[in-house]
Amino acid sequence: MRILLVEDDPILGDGIKSGLLQDQYNVDWLTNGGQASQALETDSYDLLLLDLNLPVKSGLDILKDIRKNNNTLPVLILTARDATEDRVKGLDMGADDYLSKPFDLDELLARVRALLRRSKGRTTPTLQHGRLELNPVEHTLTLSGKTVDLPPSEFNLLLLMLEDRGRVFSRGQLEENLYGWNKNVDSNAIEVHVHHLRKKLGNELIRTIRGVGYVIDK
Amino acid sequence: MKSIRNRILIWVFLLFLIIWAGISYATFYQSSHEVEELFDSELAQVAGVLTQISTALELKHAGIEPRLQKDVYGHRYEKKIAFQIFENNKLILYSANAPTTIMSKENGFSDQMINNKLWRVFRLQTKEHEQEIITAERYDVRDEIVLKITTDSLYPLTLMIPILLLIIWIGIDRGLSPIRRLTRQIWHRSPDNLEPISVNFDIPSEINPLFTALNNLLDKLKDAFERERRFTSDAAHELQTPLASIKTQAQVALRSQNKNEQHHALEKTIEGINRATHMVQQLLALARLEPLATLGQKSELDLYALTQTLMAELDIESHKKILSSASMVRNLLISKATNPQ
Numbered sequence: 421m422r423i424l425l426v427e428d429d430p431i432l433g434d435g436i437k438s439g440l441l442q443d444q445y446n447v448d449w450l451t452n453g454g455q456a457s458q459a460l461e462t463d464s465y466d467l468l469l470l471d472l473n474l475p476v477k478s479g480l481d482i483l484k485d486i487r488k489n490n491n492t493l494p495v496l497i498l499t500a501r502d503a504t505e506d507r508v509k510g511l512d513m514g515a516d517d518y519l520s521k522p523f524d525l526d527e528l529l530a531r532v533r534a535l536l537r538r539s540k541g542r543t544t545p546t547l548q549h550g551r552l553e554l555n556p557v558e559h560t561l562t563l564s565g566k567t568v569d570l571p572p573s574e575f576n577l578l579l580l581m582l583e584d585r586g587r588v589f590s591r592g593q594l595e596e597n598l599y600g601w602n603k604n605v606d607s608n609a610i611e612v613h614v615h616h617l618r619k620k621l622g623n624e625l626i627r628t629i630r631g632v633g634y635v636i637d638k
Numbered sequence: 639m640k641s642i643r644n645r646i647l648i649w650v651f652l653l654f655l656i657i658w659a660g661i662s663y664a665t666f667y668q669s670s671h672e673v674e675e676l677f678d679s680e681l682a683q684v685a686g687v688l689t690q691i692s693t694a695l696e697l698k699h700a701g702i703e704p705r706l707q708k709d710v711y712g713h714r715y716e717k718k719i720a721f722q723i724f725e726n727n728k729l730i731l732y733s734a735n736a737p738t739t740i741m742s743k744e745n746g747f748s749d750q751m752i753n754n755k756l757w758r759v760f761r762l763q764t765k766e767h768e769q770e771i772i773t774a775e776r777y778d779v780r781d782e783i784v785l786k787i788t789t790d791s792l793y794p795l796t797l798m799i800p801i802l803l804l805i806i807w808i809g810i811d812r813g814l815s816p817i818r819r820l821t822r823q824i825w826h827r828s829p830d831n832l833e834p835i836s837v838n839f840d841i842p843s844e845i846n847p848l849f850t851a852l853n854n855l856l857d858k859l860k861d862a863f864e865r866e867r868r869f870t871s872d873a874a875h876e877l878q879t880p881l882a883s884i885k886t887q888a889q890v891a892l893r894s895q896n897k898n899e900q901h902h903a904l905e906k907t908i909e910g911i912n913r914a915t916h917m918v919q920q921l922l923a924l925a926r927l928e929p930l931a932t933l934g935q936k937s938e939l940d941l942y943a944l945t946q947t948l949m950a951e952l953d954i955e956s957h958k959k960i961l962s963s964a965s966m967v968r969n970l971l972i973s974k975a976t977n978p979q
Contacts, residue, residue: 429879431910435886438903442893500878521882525889 421536421576422464422597425449426456426479427471427498432521436469436498439525440532444559444572448600453477457485463596465493467536469528472499472510480513487514494535498523533557540583547582549636552621554582568620573598577613581626581636590633610634643810650806654799662792669791670784677780678747681760684719685773689764692723692731692771718779720757724770741772750774816842820849832860873921880914 423440427433428451440447448463450456454476460468468486472479479497486493497515499506507518516538517531533556537545547554551564556579561568570578576598581589589597591610599605606612614626614634627635720736722729729738742748742759750759752774759774816839823835834853841849884907891903 429883431906431913432879432883432886434906435883435890435903438890438899439886439893442890442899498882500875500882521878522885523882525886525893528886 421466421580422446422448422600423467423469423532424456424459424463424465425469426451426453426474426482427469428452428474429471435525436528439529443529444576445532446576446598446600451475453479453482456482460486460491460493463600464593466539466597467532468493468495469532470495470497470515472497472501472506480510483510483513483515492539494539496528496531496535498528536583542583547579549582549585549625552582552625554579563621570617570620573609574613574617577610578617578621581634585636586638588629588633588635593633643807643814646810647803647807651803654802658795658799661795662788665791666784666788669788670781673780673784673787677758677775678760681719681747681758681773681775682762684721685760685762685771688721688723688771688773689762689769692725692769693764718776720774722770722772722774724772726768727770736772736774740770741774749777813842816840817845820845824852832856832863869925873925876917876921877914880910880917884910884914 423445425433425436425440425447427436427449430451433449433451437447437449448459448465450459451474453474456470456474457477460482470479470482474482479499483495483497486495494516495514496517496519497510498519498521499510500521507520510518516535519528519531533545537543537556545555545557547556553562554575555561559572559575561570561575561578577594580594580597581587594610595605598610614628618626625636627637629635718735720733720741721731722733722736722741723731724740729740732738737752741752741757742750742761745761745763748759748761750757756777757774758777758780759772762771762773763769764771816837819839820835820837820841823837827835834856835849837849887903887907887910891900891907894900894903
């Protein structure tokens with residue numbers, strides 16, 4: 421899951437990013453509104469964590485632009501303004517949720533999970549697919565009731581594809597989603613992950629579509 | 639406690655006392671003078687009448703006791719009038735209250751001391767009969783009458799004093815009623831109500847300055863409270879982010895199983911605490927600059943120089959972020975402009 425965090429405070433931004441990384445999210449952290457707007461145009465994200473008081477371009481302006489482009493990206497607003505009218509304004513302008521500072525990291529992460537879940541059209545906390553059951557909260561996977569240990573990158577790849585069953589992911593899309601633009605990734609990293617997943621969970625789970633990418637059928 | 643009503647009453651009462659005393663004295667003086675004249679003319683008249691009578695009767699009784707009986711007198715004041723009739727230096731008729739020796743040797747009016755009493759005496763001498771008619775009256779009797787007349791005439795005025803004072807008391811009470819109503823209205827205000835006092839009655843011109851001053855004060859207080867409230871709210875707002883960062887970093891450290899990550903998060907936590915501490919110090923410095931004591935005093939001010947000084951004082955250059963809240967800087971400048979120290 422790729423999350424864009426826009427927070428201009430260096431210590432808070434660092435803290436939220438660390439917290440998200442602990443939960444195996446792929447996080448891009450930006451500190452000004454202008455950069456955030458650009459990133460949202462060129463890259464695709466699963467969730468936006470947005471501070472309202474930002475240099476260059478305010479959080480509310482960014483939010484307005486997103487909704488104007490008919491982008492359904494889930495947005496969670498983080499702000500020090502805790503007046504009810506501010507909250508109402510933020511939500512009315514298209515935010516999906518709202519957290520006032522100072523907040524609890526666990527609550528932030530729970531809201532992130534809930535927003536991601538809902539954006540994928542899911543109401544239950546776990547994902548079921550045949551004999552597979554994946555729990556994104558506890559980062560666990562069971563196959564016919566038996567726990568299967570997966571490294572974070574493989575787990576995230578599986579989660580991503582399970583959330584969008586039937587969608588064909590290109591290698592580039594998967595790389596971007598898992599690693600963002602900050603890391604040097606081996607050119608065949610995705611293929612290696614897919615290979616490992618097939619070995620652990622069976623060959624029929626992930627189908628290769630030649631010249632296009634990978635898909636988990638519905 | 640000094641009461642306006644009592645003070646006015648005391649002054650009015652003193653004034654009345656002085657006027658009353660003046661009137662009483664004038665009345666007494668005037669009356670006594672008039673009464674003296676009246677009595678004097680009475681003495682003369684009685685003497686005249688006696689002359690006529692004695693001439694007509696041709697009284698020439700020698701050797702008999704020519705004293706008149708007491709019970710012939712009719713009026714209660716009349717008995718005090720004494721008379722003597724002499725013929726050829728011989729007392730031929732006299733009243734019961736008159737002595738037997740001649741009361742006055744000079745004609746006309748005179749004051750004589752007889753038997754330790756002061757008398758007013760009138761002596762009339764006829765030429766043809768060589769009679770001497772003397773009428774006299776005791777001064778203490780006269781004074782008694784004078785006193786009676788004066789006090790009688792002063793009665794109504796004396797009775798008027800308490801009535802007048804009562805009317806004045808009621809008048810003052812009525813006049814002071816706007817103050818009472820205003821007091822009641824202020825008394826019943828809730829402490830957080832700093833709106834100007836409005837009344838549905840006419841404020842007397844005497845207390846209008848007080849009323850206006852009070853409303854002015856309320857207005858200033860409201861401004862001050864508003865500024866204070868805004869400052870507190872801004873301060874709280876500015877502290878939200880540092881607190882959030884401390885909390886988040888601490889929770890990251892708590893959740894982490896990786897030593898390096900924990901160390902990093904704890905370092906960031908301490909960094910966040912240092913930053914928050916600095917910010918609190920800045921806010922306290924700002925709060926000290928927020929003046930409440932010098933409300934409403936205006937003077938010219940070099941804003942540019944002041945801003946520079948403030949920026950140096952508050953170390954804004956190196957902490958732009960902390961004072962980035964436009965409203966705080968604005969408040970600071972506004973408060974400095976309106977309330978220079």
